[in-house]
Amino acid sequence: MVTTIAGVGTPETDWQSWPGLHRFPPLDLSGCDRVVLLAPHPDDEILGVGGLLRRLSLRGAAVEVIAVTDGDASHPASSTVTPGRLAALRRAESASALRALGLVDATVHRLGIGDGAVAAAEPAIEAVVAHLLADVSTSTWCLSTWDGDGHPDHEAVGRVARSVSQRCGVRLLTFPIWTWHWALPADPRVPWSRARAIELDDETHAAKLAAIGCFASQIRPLSEAPEDAAVLTPAMLDRLSRRTEVVFE
Numbered sequence: 001m002v003t004t005i006a007g008v009g010t011p012e013t014d015w016q017s018w019p020g021l022h023r024f025p026p027l028d029l030s031g032c033d034r035v036v037l038l039a040p041h042p043d044d045e046i047l048g049v050g051g052l053l054r055r056l057s058l059r060g061a062a063v064e065v066i067a068v069t070d071g072d073a074s075h076p077a078s079s080t081v082t083p084g085r086l087a088a089l090r091r092a093e094s095a096s097a098l099r100a101l102g103l104v105d106a107t108v109h110r111l112g113i114g115d116g117a118v119a120a121a122e123p124a125i126e127a128v129v130a131h132l133l134a135d136v137s138t139s140t141w142c143l144s145t146w147d148g149d150g151h152p153d154h155e156a157v158g159r160v161a162r163s164v165s166q167r168c169g170v171r172l173l174t175f176p177i178w179t180w181h182w183a184l185p186a187d188p189r190v191p192w193s194r195a196r197a198i199e200l201d202d203e204t205h206a207a208k209l210a211a212i213g214c215f216a217s218q219i220r221p222l223s224e225a226p227e228d229a230a231v232l233t234p235a236m237l238d239r240l241s242r243r244t245e246v247v248f249e
């Protein structure tokens with residue numbers, strides 16, 4: 001399912017006034033000593049589950065991030081910045097964001113797949129992920145974008161994560177990003193019955209906000225030209241800066 005992502009999306013006030021959002025069972029964080037996260041673009045790991053990563057790390061889990069693309073296509077018509085320069089910027093922003101979360105020991109595997117071309121590279125990505133998840137114990141968790149998230153790269157990465165996790169016997173948790181934009185409260189297209197909540201304490205929430213602030217190329221315009229507008233609008237940031245994160249079991 002690839003859904004059209006357009007307009008400003010569902011306002012955060014609509015989400016907050018839906019009782020269902022506040023009734024997801026809490027995710028049990030016990031039993032994880034290694035977490036491998038697949039991020040389609042630099043920032044998905046923070047926007048989706050930055051708080052969960054920090055909380056698992058504080059409980060002793062080793063954190064590994066598989067950065068599938070470098071996000072070089074976020075401003076395709078820009079005359080201010082080339083795709084190569086953008087990729088370098090975004091790699092640096094992602095590293096700063098992990099540090100802001102306190103994840104100084106996180107391992108990052110960069111696959112360098114073209115932004116927007118993830119589905120075509122699915123077999124290659126699957127081979128790398130399968131290698132990283134081979135011979136793991138039940139205490140390894142895999143995190144990835146949900147394969148119904150409505151963005152082709154997010155869905156392709158979600159499919160890879162599901163396939164490899166099933167094959168390797170690893171626990172998979174997936175997270176929505178664009179879903180909060182196109183879906184509506186109680187939307188039947190979303191598997192709410194599998195949703196689990198992660199509450200962020202004050203320190204973790206503050207660290208997540210600081211980490212989001214590292215993505216200058218996405219949250220601020222690159223120039224005054226329309227093609228250099230911020231990719232992450234205030235409405236999107238509202239939805240992704242909550243004190244509670246949500247994953248699908």
Ligand SMILES: [Zn+2]
Nearest residue numbers: 040041044154
């Ligand atoms: Zn993304």
